[in-house]
Amino acid sequence: MPRIRPLSRRRILAHIPLIAAAGFASSLRAAEPPEQDIADMAADAVATGVPPALGMIAIENGRLGTPSAFGVEARGRPSAASATGRWHIGSNAKSMTATMVARLVEQGLLDWKASLADLLPDVPMREDYRAVSLPDLLSHRAGLARNSAAGLAAMPDDDPRSEQERRRAYAAAALTEPPVGPIAVGAGSYSNTGFFLAGLIAERATGLPFEALMRRELFVPLGMTSVGFGGTPPGEIAGHSKGGPVYGAAGDNPDFLRPAGGLHLSLADWGSYILDQMRGQRGEGRLLRAESYHFLHRPQPGSNNGLGWGLEAAPGGKPMWSHDGSNGRWFGIVAVLPDEQRAAMVVANAAGAEVEAVVNRMVVRTLGLA
Structure with a gap:
């Protein structure tokens, strides 16, 4: 069993660019799957060890299918990956953060129109950011960098502060950096920092840690009992880095960045969440009013970005x-055709170009997109 070491600042700086991934639609043109059964495609991929394991689940005609898993829990170990096991989904969890924020808006605890200056009154920030709104943060249109170099630099090795204290320090540093693009205009610039700030704002509004908020507002209402935060624990399906399995703290990015995507869960629970998003669009969701689901899935002006979703x-x-989404140890894709009530979710326990190509092909074939 590998020794789990806490992430030092140097290790954070090495790993953090990998927390985010871009949209899926832009890669479709390059995805031309061979005429091969999806299960055979997955079996052939894991037989090469790239990746060690694949998990998938689909929704057809508004009904959740049976999850499937292929390969082994960890490279060099014989235990088969279980279809009921837990998988890290990286930035695919961004829409979950956005949905939690929408719940707080419906409860009157937050306001879509409130400015960042009002939402974080004790956090110093550049004038550029004072009028930024929650939808700007959650659609990558706040002008913020993908990851804040100043924020990460404010996190010393072996930092004794609480997760919440570190979030405030990261925010204060990030909001001193100049914008990397226009604010509330056009497509924006992909930013983990925006989701991080939204999570901090939700914590401030409720007095609860982000993880507790996600459980209260999403996971418990939807019966998602498998969800855990950070890397998967030893004995479960492992993410992989530099060819070897990694667990716990070594298997994910730092805990204070979890609002940008830092959880693992079963394929069935992931599918249950996506199914609720689809049903919500028809006024049948369990978490939000129909207009709130519509707002999450509506492009922000001049862009193809919803709140936590790409909408190409x-x-x-x-x-x-x-x-x-990827944290550098896992890679996964979710794609939803809401008008057809169909979706595909595929995740691998490794990352890299070869893994991304396999996952992409499986999603494309499942949905008949090429």
Whole structure:
């Protein structure tokens, strides 16, 4: 069993660019799967060890299918990956953060129109950011860097502060940096920092840690009992870094960045969440009013970004919600065709270009997009 070491600041700086991944739709043109059964495609991929394991689940006609898993829990170990095991989904969890914030808006604890200056009154910030709104943060249109170099530099090795204290320090540093792009205009610039700030704001509004908020507002209402935060624990499916399995703290990015995507869960629970997003669009969701789901899935002005979702159309012009995500040890994609009540979720316990190509092909084939 590998020794789990806490992430030092140097290790954080090495890993943190890998917390985020871009949208899925833009890669479709390059995805031309061979005429091969999806299960055979997955089996062939894991037989090469790239990746060690794949998990997938689909929704057809508004019904959640049976999860499937292929390969082994960890490279060099014989235990088969279980379809009921837990998988890290990286930035695919961003829409979950956005949905939690929408719940707080419906409860009157937050306001979509409130400014960052009002939401974080004790955090110093550049004038550029004072009028930024929650939708700007959650659609990558706040002008913030993907990851804050100043924020990470404010995190010393073996930092004794609480997760919440570190979040405030990161925010204060990040908001001193100049914008990297326009604010509330056009497509924006992909930013983990925006989701981090939204999570901090939710904590401030409720007095609860981000993890407790997510459980209260999403996971408990949807019966998602498998969710854990950070890397998967020893004895479960492992993420992989530099060819070897990693668990716990070594298997994920730092805990204070979890609002940008830092959880693992079963395929069935991931599918249950996506199914609720689809049903909510039809006024049948369990978490929000229909207008709130519509707002999450509506492009922000001049962009293809919803709140936690990419909204580029699929081939043929079909509406599609999609995202992909990686923390450098895992890679996964979710793609949803809401008008057809269909979706595909595929995740691998490794990252890299070869892994991304396999996962992409499986999603494309599952949804018949190429």
